[in-house]
Amino acid sequence: MRKFVLLVIAVASFAMLASSERGAAENQFGDANAQPAPFNPQMAAMMSMLIQPRHAKLGLAGATDNWPLASYMLKELRQGFVITARAVPRWKGLPVPDLFDAAVDRPLKLIEAAVKLQYKAQFDDAYGKLTEGCNACHATTEHPYVVIKVPDASAFPNQDFQPKR
Amino acid sequence: MRMLVRSASRIVVLAMACCLPAAAWAGGSGFGDDDDNADEGGPSYFGFVRDSSGATVPDAKVTVSLQNRISIVTRTDALGTYKVPGFAKDIDPEDVKVSCDKDGYKQIRVVRRSSPNPDPKIPIETECTLQR
Numbered sequence: 001m002r003k004f005v006l007l008v009i010a011v012a013s014f015a016m017l018a019s020s021e022r023g024a025a026e027n028q029f030g031d032a033n034a035q036p037a038p039f040n041p042q043m044a045a046m047m048s049m050l051i052q053p054r055h056a057k058l059g060l061a062g063a064t065d066n067w068p069l070a071s072y073m074l075k076e077l078r079q080g081f082v083i084t085a086r087a088v089p090r091w092k093g094l095p096v097p098d099l100f101d102a103a104v105d106r107p108l109k110l111i112e113a114a115v116k117l118q119y120k121a122q123f124d125d126a127y128g129k130l131t132e133g134c135n136a137c138h139a140t141t142e143h144p145y146v147v148i149k150v151p152d153a154s155a156f157p158n159q160d161f162q163p164k165r
Numbered sequence: 166m167r168m169l170v171r172s173a174s175r176i177v178v179l180a181m182a183c184c185l186p187a188a189a190w191a192g193g194s195g196f197g198d199d200d201d202n203a204d205e206g207g208p209s210y211f212g213f214v215r216d217s218s219g220a221t222v223p224d225a226k227v228t229v230s231l232q233n234r235i236s237i238v239t240r241t242d243a244l245g246t247y248k249v250p251g252f253a254k255d256i257d258p259e260d261v262k263v264s265c266d267k268d269g270y271k272q273i274r275v276v277r278r279s280s281p282n283p284d285p286k287i288p289i290e291t292e293c294t295l296q297r
Binding site for chain 2 (some may be wrong): 093098132136
């Protein structure tokens with residue numbers, strides 16, 4: 001009988017513990033009644049929002065000799081790097097502005113020159129170097145599995161990348 | 166009575182099986198994309214190797230030494246950076262020296278850019294400059 005009572009107490013205690021823990025963290029996504037928190041995207045989100053789409057659009061613009069759009073996307077991409085480096089100046093202790101500088105500064109300058117000259121071969125070469133820079137940075141920051149490539153198709157069905165004649 | 170105890174034991178096991186996942190989930194686990202997986206050692210050592218113009222130098226040899234007792238030799242990557250894992254937690258980063266080398270170059274400067282931080286997730290950054 002004593003064993004039975006102990007077992008019942010154990011069951012009751014465990015159930016109470018589990019229910020109290022569940023109560024403490026009701027929803028992994030937060031509390032619907034909490035004050036809105038400031039939006040503070042970190043590196044991965046910044047890359048997905050500001051860098052990867054602009055890198056793709058720049059490539060698609062260059063691929064169709066759409067130099068005005070390429071010029072615009074180049075500025076946007078450069079600005080994306082600036083915003084990201086200011087928002088996350090150190091990532092896991094690594095100096096983000098220095099990493100960006102080492103990875104993409106030279107290719108961005110080469111692309112700028114190619115766009116001004118409307119020189120497709122140089123654009124392709126510089127864009128390839130930019131993409132290599134992205135991947136080198138991913139390797140340095142221990143994300144070698146995030147592999148960026150020259151886009152072979154548009155992910156933006158609502159945007160025409162052909163130049164306006 | 167024995168059957169009663171056996172039934173109760175089953176209930177206990179069943180209750181634990183049902184409640185454990187919920188309890189573990191309620192405890193929470195990080196799902197941030199920038200989570201760190203740093204191990205329990207001391208801080209790692211990171212830095213750039215540059216030439217005198219400020220350009221980064223890939224494939225330079227970098228030696229990270231602990232008071233000439235232990236040395237870790239690595240090479241800079243495509244971005245001209247190196248990173249080596251930390252020594253033991255009780256090692257003072259001030260006792261760790263970094264030097265760099267590459268054929269045709271000589272080392273002219275080594276500058277520690279970040280102060281030693283007790284947080285083992287923050288690497289100690291040391292920049293090494295080479296000159297032709």
